[in-house]
Amino acid sequence: MGANTSQVSDLSESQSIRTLIGPESISENEPFWNQLISFTFTSPTCSQLFIWQAHNALFLVRCLLKVFIREMSEGELHLQFSYQARAPGTYESNSEDLLEELMCNLVHLIVEVPLLDITYNILFEAVTTLLVLLSYQLFQKDILREGLIYQCLTRGRCLTLTSRLVKTLLYNFIRQEKCPPPAHLFQTQADGGGLLYGLASGVASGLWSVFTLGGAGSKSGVDQEQNPLPLSNQSLLLLLVLANLTDGPDCPNPYKQAVTCFKNTQDTSSIPSPQPHTFQINFNSLYTALCEQQRSDQATLLLYTLLHQNPNMKTYVLSRTDMENLVMPILEILYHVEERNSHHVYMALIILLILTEDDTFNRSIHEVILKNISWYTERALTEISLGSLLILVVIRTIQFNMTRTRVRSTRLCSFFLTNFF
Known part of the structure; x- marks a missing residue:
C-alpha cells in the first residue's frame, strides 16, 4: 500500500490501512490521503495517474461500504457521511451531506465518462459501488421503500439523470466489452477473471440471489465464461x-418508467411521450445483444x-424477420432444463407465451426451416420448421416437469400449447 506494488494478502499489515481505521482524526489536507490511494497491483504510468488514483479511491470506498452496510443501519451510515466544518475556537458549524453527493457523483461518472480501455475499470467500480449501496435489501426482511439511498436515487438530485443512466447501462450491456488486459490496475487470477471482478462479484451475486428469491444462478460449472464481461x-x-x-407511496419508480417507455432511434414519430424519462436507443443493437446473451438468466429477465x-x-421484436435468432436460444434453455434453475426456465416459458399471443408470429415460425440442430441430441433433425421444433421442445419440457412435480412450469406449458393451437 502506497507507492509500491501491493498484494491483497499484504493489506492487513499495511500501515496506511491501520492509520485509516485508527482512532485519530486525519485532516482532509494531510498527505496521507494521497499516499493511501496510491497503491497498485502493477506499476501505473504517469498518463494514467489520475484515473489510477480515482479507481483506487472508489475501490476503498466500496470495501468500506460493504462493511458499513453489513454492520449498521442506513441512519448510522448517513452519520458516517455527514461532514461538519468548524472553525477553531467557534461552536458554529456547517453540516454537509456527503452520501447523496457520493451517489450523484457515481451516476455522473457512469453517464459522462466514455467507455475506453483506460476507463473500463473505473466505470466498473462506479457501477459496482452503486450495487453495494443498493444491497441494503439483503439485510432487511421488509421491502425498502423509504430508505435514504432509495430517496437519493428516486427523488434527489439523481432523478434528473434517470434516462441517461438507464440508457448508459443498456449500452454497456449491448457493447459486451471484455475487460482490457490487466496492465494498469489489477492482475488476473488463474481462472482467467480479474482480481477486482472476483472481489466485487460477491455483492452482485448476493443481491441477484435475493432479487430472484434465492433461485437464480446456474449450477456450478455451467455456462461459465472463459472471458468474463x-x-x-x-x-x-x-x-x-x-x-x-x-414504487413509493407518492412517487413511481422513475427507472421502471424509463425502461418501459424508451423508443427506437429510427422512430420518427412526432407524437411526444407522456412519460417524463423517455429516450431513444438502437433497437437493432439491443435485439442482437439479447439474442446472444440468453444463456444468462439476467439477460432472459431483461x-x-x-x-x-x-x-x-x-412491437419491434414481433416485426423481425429473423425471429429464429431469438427463439432458438430460448428453446435451447428449455431443452437443457435439467441444467437450468427453475426461474430461468419459467422466464423462458413466459417469453414464449408472450410471443405466441401474436397470430402473425405463430404463422411465420412455421415458414422458417431449420437444418441440423446441433444441440438437439435425442434424434437427428435434418430438417424441421421452427414452429415444429418449438412444439417438440415444449412437450419435452412438460414431460420433464411432470416427472419432477413442477406444477407451475407444467401449467404454463399447457397454457402455451392452448394459446399456440
Whole structure:
C-alpha cells in the first residue's frame, strides 16, 4: 500500500490501512490521503495517474461500504457521511451531506465518462459501488421503500439523470466489452477473471440471489465464461435492480418508467411521450445483444421485462424477420432444463407465451426451416420448421416437469400449447 506494488494478502499489515481505521482524526489536507490511494497491483504510468488514483479511491470506498452496510443501519451510515466544518475556537458549524453527493457523483461518472480501455475499470467500480449501496435489501426482511439511498436515487438530485443512466447501462450491456488486459490496475487470477471482478462479484451475486428469491444462478460449472464481461454483467444487474425498485407511496419508480417507455432511434414519430424519462436507443443493437446473451438468466429477465412492459420493444421484436435468432436460444434453455434453475426456465416459458399471443408470429415460425440442430441430441433433425421444433421442445419440457412435480412450469406449458393451437 502506497507507492509500491501491493498484494491483497499484504493489506492487513499495511500501515496506511491501520492509520485509516485508527482512532485519530486525519485532516482532509494531510498527505496521507494521497499516499493511501496510491497503491497498485502493477506499476501505473504517469498518463494514467489520475484515473489510477480515482479507481483506487472508489475501490476503498466500496470495501468500506460493504462493511458499513453489513454492520449498521442506513441512519448510522448517513452519520458516517455527514461532514461538519468548524472553525477553531467557534461552536458554529456547517453540516454537509456527503452520501447523496457520493451517489450523484457515481451516476455522473457512469453517464459522462466514455467507455475506453483506460476507463473500463473505473466505470466498473462506479457501477459496482452503486450495487453495494443498493444491497441494503439483503439485510432487511421488509421491502425498502423509504430508505435514504432509495430517496437519493428516486427523488434527489439523481432523478434528473434517470434516462441517461438507464440508457448508459443498456449500452454497456449491448457493447459486451471484455475487460482490457490487466496492465494498469489489477492482475488476473488463474481462472482467467480479474482480481477486482472476483472481489466485487460477491455483492452482485448476493443481491441477484435475493432479487430472484434465492433461485437464480446456474449450477456450478455451467455456462461459465472463459472471458468474463464484468462491466456488461454488472451494468445489467444494476439496471434490473433499479427497474424493479418498488414504487413509493407518492412517487413511481422513475427507472421502471424509463425502461418501459424508451423508443427506437429510427422512430420518427412526432407524437411526444407522456412519460417524463423517455429516450431513444438502437433497437437493432439491443435485439442482437439479447439474442446472444440468453444463456444468462439476467439477460432472459431483461428480455421478459422489455416484452412485457415496453410496447415499443415488443412491437419491434414481433416485426423481425429473423425471429429464429431469438427463439432458438430460448428453446435451447428449455431443452437443457435439467441444467437450468427453475426461474430461468419459467422466464423462458413466459417469453414464449408472450410471443405466441401474436397470430402473425405463430404463422411465420412455421415458414422458417431449420437444418441440423446441433444441440438437439435425442434424434437427428435434418430438417424441421421452427414452429415444429418449438412444439417438440415444449412437450419435452412438460414431460420433464411432470416427472419432477413442477406444477407451475407444467401449467404454463399447457397454457402455451392452448394459446399456440
